[in-house]
Amino acid sequence: MKFYVFVARCLREVFPVFAALLFFAFSPAAVLADVAEKKMPPPPRVLVSRIVEQDISPVTEYVGHIEAIQAVDLRARVEGFLEKVAFAEGDMVSQGQLLYVIEQAPYQARLAAARARVAEARAEEARTGQHLERLRKAKPESIPATDLDNAEAAVLMAAAKRAEAEAQLAIAELDYSYTTVKAPIAGRIGRTAYTRGNLVGPASGALARIVQVDPIRVVYAVSENDLNAIMTALGDVDGGRGNRLLAPELRLADGVLVSAGRVAFVDNQIDAATGTIAVRAAFANGAGRLIPGQYVTAVIRASQPRLQPLVPQEAVMIDKSGAKVLVVDQANVVQSRPLRVGPAHGFFWVVESGLAAGELVVVQGLQKVRPGQTVLPEIREGQVR
Secondary structure, three states, X not given: OHHHHHHHHHHHHHHHHHHXXXXXXXXXXXXXXXXXXXXXXXXXXEEEEEOEEEEOOOEEEEEEEEEOOOEEEEEOOOOEEEEEEOOOOOOEXXXXXXXXXXXXXXXXXXXXHHHXXXXXXXXXXXXXXXXXXXXXXXXXXXXXXXXXXXXXXXXXXXXXXXXXXXXXXXXHHHHHHOXXXXXXXXXXXXXXXXXXXXXXXXXXXXXXEEEOOOOEEEEEEEEHHHHHHHHHHHOOOOOOOOOOOOOOEEEOOOOOEEOOOEEEEEOOOOEOOOOEEEEEEEEOOOOOOOOOOOEEEEEEEOOOOOEEEEEEHHHOEEEOOEEEEEEEOOOXXXXXXXXXXXXXXXXXXXXXXXXXXXXXXXXXXXXXOOOOOEOXXXXXOOOOO
8 A cells, every 4th residue: 555655656746847848848949949950951953054155147158179279290301211219109398309310321421422512612613713813913915815714714613513512512411400300399299100110201191290288279169149248358458358258267077177268369250050250268288187189168257256145045944924044143043034035056045135255054953943042053064164
């Protein structure tokens, strides 16, 4: 009996304290404190793109082909066996470089003989001149008149013989010089048609071909309408107008753009069948990327560039109220921005108003964010924040 009384007394004393602890543990304040202690979720990550300005001026393209400004077929001007081929096929050669040596011995001998004949003719001219001087100094009555006439004629004949010998010497020197074939222009030499030991001569055809590669030119045809603009630009180069029109770029088959050249020639008549006229433009080609016969695209841009901001099409949301984008500001807070877009430019819209170069727009994760929300922006690869 005493035991049950003790238990009842303990319950009466402990229960109020236990009840109070339960009340405070599950009270709204305790719950709020517990929620506050929990970690808040991080801001969502979104992919953004930086607005850039690009030239959106119209571009005209023409198909053209590459031509060498100069090309030379090397030919033998004297006959003989090839003694030397002094280049490797496909080499770049400089002007005046030795390329072929044709058998020289016969032409050396002819040159020596021609020099001897010149020496002989000069000696005879000197002898006849001295003889004439002696006759002229003698007393007139001591020599017949015919002797004086013959002496004067002999001097004239000796002078003619000397001139003939000197002309033959010049021919012999030329023939000897033709035994060496040198590059008349700088450029790339092709394959050789003859190798060492073969007999070559004027009738042998081309020994090899050299084409100039730097500078080089592209030939393309422009329409009658475009011709007027080109001719206007050609007439006012000094005034500074039309410089871009006269400086086409080249796009190669692999998409690489070659730096601008200069229009050097416009043909003198329009092709009635096509309604076009041929234009030539010269290009620097130190790297040798442009090869004669190669087809390229001549790219001509407008005279004055037009820079406009471009926004990726995937970033633009269009509804009844118009176009808008989500912009991430310097504090990484999302803002909704209305804008006015123009025509498409590739995978972009041309921005007429509402965005400036350098601003960041959300391109992926548009559904995960709302205006006023803080985000973690990631710049699209290839762009710098």
